[in-house]
Amino acid sequence: MPQIWLIVGASRGIGLEFVSQALTLGHTVIATARGPSPASTLPPPPSQYGNASQLWSLTGTPNGHNLKILECDVSSEASITSFTEQVRKLGRKGGVLEKGVIDVVVLNAGVLVYPNRISEITFQTFAHHLHTNTIGPLLTAQHLLSLSSPPPAVSKTPISPTWGPSTPISIRTLVFISSDSGSTTNFRAFEDGFGAYAASKAALNQGLRHLAAELERKRKNGENGRGEQERTVVLALHPGEVSTDMANVSLDWEVEGIISPQESIGCMLKVIGEKGWGGIDEGGRVSAERKEEDGAATFWTWEGKRYPW
Template sequence: MPQIWLIVGASRGIGFEFVSQLLSLGHTVIATARAPPPIQTTLPPPSQYGNASQLWALTGTPNGRNLKILECDVSSDASINAFTEQVRKFGRKGGVLERGVIDFAVLNAGVLVYPNRISEITFQNFAHHLHTNTIGPLFTAQRLLSLSSPPTTTAGIPVSPTWGPSTPLTVRTLVFISSDSGSTTNFRAFEDGFGAYAASKAALNQGLRHLAAELERKNRWKRREEKTVVLALHPGEVSTDMANVSLDWDVEGIITPRESIACMLKVISEKGWGGSDEGGHLTSMMDGMKEETGAATFWTWEGKRYPW
């Protein structure tokens, strides 16, 4: 059955591959890029808009009509808010979100500026990693979840959007793309030059776990259809331009974006809302593990539980 996916950070690497594979499967995709070109009849030259141009090129594929592209820079509070309101508009009559459900929202935006050793890194560079890898994705998730309620004024008074009434939107599964570098129980001391990146991913992991717990407390009386499953995924050692750096150690098990996404789609389907192992609860019981109700879980692209 066709689903609606939202991919934040889709102009390159695994984000782009997510969009490409989802379109080929017949799903509707809302994707973001930092600066999409204006709507026009001919595609802009690749050099004009950089990586975003290949995302726009997908609109010309057989299922390209199912792709909607919005602008979002997760390092900017204003950009996230503007993007969220654009998503809200899709909930009005005739919009792609008219039925009020985003089946899966994948928060993929991230950055790796190598090297980023804690003993050497600048304040600005460290802040860049934290804003892009931690604060941005978590705040984007917060804003998307707020779409389940009508827009309000600063005083908390509901307002009617000038572009017409919109259906409250429910995000059924939130997927954060994390990394094994962010595991605190499986510390990777050999990763020299990954200090800020690892710290940002560890912070992301803790943030999304708290988010899941907070949602469980706030929404315990809501119907199951209105609740959100929160997942973290490690995509593997994927060969992308972001990972194209010269390292002092051998990286084992390198896979292509196509391999990573094909596997992650299976994991998301299984562990996400309505899946055969929704939230990983069945796996937990089978393994004799005890976990909090509504807790977020961390998985590898192969569907194996990863230590936080």
């Protein structure tokens, strides 16, 4: 059944492949890139929008008419705020979100500056990893989740009388792309040079777990403005050792089990379908090996296996 997906960080790598495969499945996709939004609906010239050109090229595919591209830089609070307001506008009459539901949000934005050894890294580079891999995705999720409540009564942005007010927008499944480097119980000491990256992903994992717990508490207490039955399933996903330009670094050890973006995304789509909202194993409740609180976030590999936090 066609769904509405929002992919944050879609200009290259696995984010781009997420968009491509979701479109192929017939879904409507809202995707983001860091480049400026064009004034027209035509794809911008590659020289002007850099790495977003591959994303724009998908508008020319058979289902490209189902693709909406917005600007978002998760390392900038102003950009996150502006992006959220653009999403809100899509909830107006005639917009792709007029029914008030985003089935799946994938927060894929990330950075890896190698090496990032803790004993050598600069303040600026460490902060860059934390802003892009941790703070940005979590605050982007926070802003998007706020769309489930009516907009403030006072707004600096005038509402077009043609479109009318925006519909509150709910998110059914919220997916954070994490990494096995972020597991604190399965420490990978041999990954010399991944200190800041691992720290940023470990912090992301803890942050999203707290987010899931907060959402569940608000749901039960009737604080989410959507009713007790309206829940958001929060998942963390490890995409595997994917061959992308971000992972194209010279390492002192052999990386085993390298897979293509196509294989990784194909498998993760299946995991999201099973573990996400309304899935046969929603949130891992059926396959859970131990008792967990309702609404707890769960961590999965691209193969659908539970991964330790």
